[in-house]
Amino acid sequence: MHELGITQNIIAIVSEHAQNKKVQRVVLEIGQLSAIMPEAIKFCFDICAKDTILEGAILEILEIPGMAKCSQCSTTIPLEKPFGICECGSTRLDLISGEELKIKEIEVEELCA
Numbered sequence: 001m002h003e004l005g006i007t008q009n010i011i012a013i014v015s016e017h018a019q020n021k022k023v024q025r026v027v028l029e030i031g032q033l034s035a036i037m038p039e040a041i042k043f044c045f046d047i048c049a050k051d052t053i054l055e056g057a058i059l060e061i062l063e064i065p066g067m068a069k070c071s072q073c074s075t076t077i078p079l080e081k082p083f084g085i086c087e088c089g090s091t092r093l094d095l096i097s098g099e100e101l102k103i104k105e106i107e108v109e110e111l112c113a
Contacts, residue, residue, distance in 0.1 A: 003040035004048070010041075010103060011048045018053055018108050025058040027105035033066040033082045033098035066098030 014026055026045075030038050038061045045059045066079035072090035079098060085091050 003037055004044050006036060006101070007041055007044035007048045010045075011052060011054055013103060014106055015053055017106060020053065021108040021110075023054045023057045023106060023108055025060065025105070025107035026054070026103065027060045027062065029062045029064050029100045029102040029104050031064045031066065031098040031100040033079065033095070034101055036101060038063060062104065064097050064100050067096040068093035069096055 010026070010028070014023060028041070030036050030041070041061065042059060049055050049057060066082070067076060068079050068084065069076050070086035070088060070090050071092035071094060073086060073088040075086055075088065076096065077084065077086055077093070079093070079095070082095070082098075083091070084093055086093065
């Protein structure tokens with residue numbers, strides 16, 4: 001399960017950017033063509049966050065649909081797999097979206113002095 005390693009990297013990146021502030025929420029974008037299972041990331045997140053500044057943080061995952069543009073007719077089409085065929089019959093498709101894995105947002109606790 002490569003999602004465990006991915007989740008460990010997400011925890012490390014968020015921890016670095018949070019600068020020792022308690023993390024309240026993390027928003028990820030995961031493309032539907034990325035071969036990353038959002039449910040597996042959710043499962044691993046609490047385990048990997050234990051005893052870190054992310055422990056107890058809310059994880060939100062936005063799934064980004066696969067989209068491609070046909071090289072032949074320039075039509076934009078939805079994709080459920082990393083390959084497909086355009087209505088014009090062409091298989092020459094340029095992926096526009098669906099392969100993402102992004103940390104879109106981090107919400108940290110602000111301490112009042």
